[in-house]
Amino acid sequence: MDRSATITAIGPRPGPNGARIVVTGSAGFIGFHLSRLLLSQGHSVHGIDGMTDYYDVSLKRRRHAMLAQIPGFSATHVRLEDREALDAAIDQAAPDVIVHLAAQAGVRHSLDVPRAYMDANITGSFNVLEAAKRHRVRHLLVASSSSVYGANTEMPFREVHRTDTPLNVYGATKKAVEDLGHVYAHLHDIPVTMFRFFTVYGPWGRPDMALFSFAEAMAHGRAINVHNHGQMERDFTYIDDLVQAIGLLVERPPERPKDGSVSDWDSLSTVAPYRVVNIGNGSPVPLMAFIRALEDAMGIEARKTMLPAQPGEVLATWADTSLLQRLTGFKPQTDHRQGVAEFIKWWSMWRSGEASQAG
Numbered sequence: 001m002d003r004s005a006t007i008t009a010i011g012p013r014p015g016p017n018g019a020r021i022v023v024t025g026s027a028g029f030i031g032f033h034l035s036r037l038l039l040s041q042g043h044s045v046h047g048i049d050g051m052t053d054y055y056d057v058s059l060k061r062r063r064h065a066m067l068a069q070i071p072g073f074s075a076t077h078v079r080l081e082d083r084e085a086l087d088a089a090i091d092q093a094a095p096d097v098i099v100h101l102a103a104q105a106g107v108r109h110s111l112d113v114p115r116a117y118m119d120a121n122i123t124g125s126f127n128v129l130e131a132a133k134r135h136r137v138r139h140l141l142v143a144s145s146s147s148v149y150g151a152n153t154e155m156p157f158r159e160v161h162r163t164d165t166p167l168n169v170y171g172a173t174k175k176a177v178e179d180l181g182h183v184y185a186h187l188h189d190i191p192v193t194m195f196r197f198f199t200v201y202g203p204w205g206r207p208d209m210a211l212f213s214f215a216e217a218m219a220h221g222r223a224i225n226v227h228n229h230g231q232m233e234r235d236f237t238y239i240d241d242l243v244q245a246i247g248l249l250v251e252r253p254p255e256r257p258k259d260g261s262v263s264d265w266d267s268l269s270t271v272a273p274y275r276v277v278n279i280g281n282g283s284p285v286p287l288m289a290f291i292r293a294l295e296d297a298m299g300i301e302a303r304k305t306m307l308p309a310q311p312g313e314v315l316a317t318w319a320d321t322s323l324l325q326r327l328t329g330f331k332p333q334t335d336h337r338q339g340v341a342e343f344i345k346w347w348s349m350w351r352s353g354e355a356s357q358a359g
Helices: 029-040 057-067 083-093 112-135 169-188 209-218 241-249 287-297 322-328 338-350
Strands: 020-024 044-049 071-075 097-101 140-143 192-197 223-224 276-279 304-306
Touching: 029 044, 029 057, 029 083, 029 241, 044 057, 044 083, 057 071, 057 304, 071 083, 083 112, 097 112, 097 223, 097 241, 112 169, 140 169, 140 241, 169 192, 169 276, 169 322, 192 287, 209 223, 209 287, 209 338, 223 287, 241 276, 241 322, 276 322
Parallel strands: 020 044, 020 097, 044 071, 097 140, 140 192, 192 276, 223 304
Antiparallel strands: none
């Protein structure tokens, strides 16, 4: 299917409790899972995805094919940088809510091809902001990243911490989009929620991410590359927890504070209906412990090549999720061993060609 193709919607528009929601990046790892959740909640979802070849496009096509079987889903294959085509797709969808997940991903890849990040993450996000303004959406939710915390060493990371020391191009583009989102919320009174993701993993994950690439290498008897000699910690966040949090935040649009005062536990802007929310597990795991969980799930001991840290690498992440819990009553808490086991269950079926049965 070419990038301008449209998947026709199945079934009726949402009922009185449903919304018309545009999800950008709907063929991606997170967008796929989120779209399934939103559809199960009675919303209609129009997905927008560029089907770029950063990783195996067949995986993206499989995700969209599964979504296309669910009533209420439709999609357009178009890149965010193509403003006219993007505008046409969003205008046809006439959204109440936009969840903007699409981006050029990958911290390490941003060291090699930074222009791709400028085009997709900044120009593409600007086009989405313009569309949100034109449609006066009741809530715009935008994916950011824990990478914006950069060189900050005060942990756990809180949304109100300074984020002016990014260490890589990917993180810098995400921070730029956060700033643009605040401007649009302030000038145009668009309720905007930015959520900062922390190392998301799980079934249907991206092949370029460590868990997927480690599993592939181990299955073929190859060594895995362990950077900074394994001396890293990540706040690994299971995909089901992440999308549940986003689904709850859809119903919590920020409101501009009437008197400019904001609680000290809140990241709400004093001058705009704008908020930043961490979505993480709230429990950092040493990289070597994560690898041990993978070894246990596969029944294979990994051969390891210990390497120094890569340029732009953040050595530790840890999310303070108290704001998320205050806003939604929900706290992600899937143990990394359980999450890795679920991934391997899916990954084994994917390799055997039975992934659609893995859910």
